[in-house]
Amino acid sequence: MCELLGMECNVLTDIVFSFAGLSGRGGKHGPHADGWGLALYEGRVARVFLEPAAAAESPLARFVREHPIKTLLAIAHVRRKTRGDVSLANTHPFTRELWGRHFVFAHNGTVKNVRKLKLGRFRPMGKTDSEYAFCALLAALEHDFGQTAPTRTALAASIAKHAGRIGKAGTFNLLLGDGDQLYARCSTNLHYIVRKAPFKKATLADEDVSVDFAEVTTPNDRVAVVATMPLTRDESWTAGVPNTMWVFRGGALVKTLAS
C-alpha cells in the first residue's frame, strides 16, 4: 500500500509543508519506504522527481523540501510495494503525454487481474498493477475521444466511468492530474481540505511542525489538498465516500461524481 498527496490551487503555491508530512510517512513514521515521487506542473507539463528509496532519508527529497518549486498542481506518492520490485520503473507517480499535455497518476491499493484490462498504445515500463491500470485508463480515454482533447465535463465523466470500472477489481484510490484539474477517486481511503481565508495555523499530524497560513497567503488564495490520511492534526478534513471521484479546479472542489 501507499500514501497519496495532491495539491491544486488558484495561486502558485509550494507543497513543502504537506510534502514534509508525507515524506515522514516514507520510512520514518510510516512503512512506505520503497520509493517516493513528486510531480509539479508548469502549465501542461509536469516536472517529476522520482526515487526508488525512502523519502524520509533521501537527499533529493530533502533538496525538494529546501528548494520549494511553486506550482498550481502537484501529485506526490510514497510507496510500500505490493506488486513489483523496488525500482525506478515501479515508482509512482507515472506520467504519459496525451493530447499535448502530461497526465500524471498515482495509486493506492491493488487492482487484481489487471492484465485482463485492455491496453492501447500506452505500454507499462515497470511491473506494477498501478502503471498497468493507468495505461488502461489512458487507452480508454483515447478510445472515447480519439486524437481530439475533450471538454472538461466530458473528460471528467469519462475518467469517473473508467476508473470505476477498473476499480471494481480491487482497491483503486487514485490521483490523476492533467495540468488543468485534479481528479481524486476514493475507493476506500481519501481525504481533502480546502484552505482559504480566514487562514489559520496548521500542525502536521506526525511531527511538531506548524505553519501559520495567514502569514504566507493573501485573502483570495485557495489551496485544495488531498491525502490518503489527514496530514494535519488541527484542521477538519473531509473523508471521501467510496466509489466517488472529486474534481478540483482553481483550489476548489468543483464536482463530485459517482465512480
Place this chain on the structure above:
Amino acid sequence: MCELLGMECNVLTDIVFSFAGLSGRGGKHGPHADGWGLALYEGRVARVFLEPAAAAESPLARFVREHPIKTLLAIAHVRRKTRGDVSLANTHPFTRELWGRHFVFAHNGTVKNVRKLKLGRFRPMGKTDSEYAFCALLAALEHDFGQTAPTRTALAASIAKHAGRIGKAGTFNLLLGDGDQLYARCSTNLHYIVRKAPFKKATLADEDVSVDFAEVTTPNDRVAVVATMPLTRDESWTAGVPNTMWVFRGGALVKTLAS
C-alpha cells in the same frame, strides 16, 4: 543553439565530470543559459531533471553534480533558445514512452518549416521546433513498426532514415536514447570519444578540473561520450561527418550509418 552531451557505457558510471563541463557552458563559459536538462536511464526508464534556467547557477544542477547517480546511458543538454520561450515545456531533453520504454531526445540546431512534418499520436507540449521534430520522428518509427518493437538493426536503420529526412530542412544534430543504445546524428557539429584501458588523466576544456580515470575504473570499463564540442583539452575526440549517425552500445561505437 545548444550543446549536447551523451554518455553510453558498459558499466554503471556517473556523468559528473562531463556534466560539470557542460554546465559551465550553460551560462558561465558559454551563452547557453536558457535551460538545462539531464536524463539518466535505469533500464528502460529515464529519470529526467529539467530546469528552465542557467545550469551554471542552478542549485538543482549543483545537487546532481554533488550526488552522482550512476547509469549506463545518459543524455544532457544546455539550451540557448532560438524558437520558443524559456519554460519547462521548451526545455530539452524531451521524453516519450514507445514500446514500453522511454525515448529521450535532445537537439542542437534549428529545423525549418517543422510544422510541415507529419505528426502521429505524439503531440508537442511546448513551442520548440526540436520537440515537434522529435514527435514527428517517433510517429515515423511507429508508422514503420506499429505496436511491436523492432530489432536493433531495423530500429537504427529507421532512425537514420527519418532523422536524415527531417534534417534536410535545417540543422539537426541530435542525441536519441532508448535505454538500450545511444543514437547520435551529426548535421554540422558532433564529437565523440571512447574511454577504455589504458585510462589516462583528462582535463576539462573550460575549467581547471581533472580526473585520472585510471583511479576510478577497472580494465574492462568502456565509456563512450558524445558532445557538441570536445569537453576535454588533453584527449583526442573524433569529429562527426555531416549526415551520418553513430550508434553506441556497451560503451563502444557499434555502427555508423548514412543519415
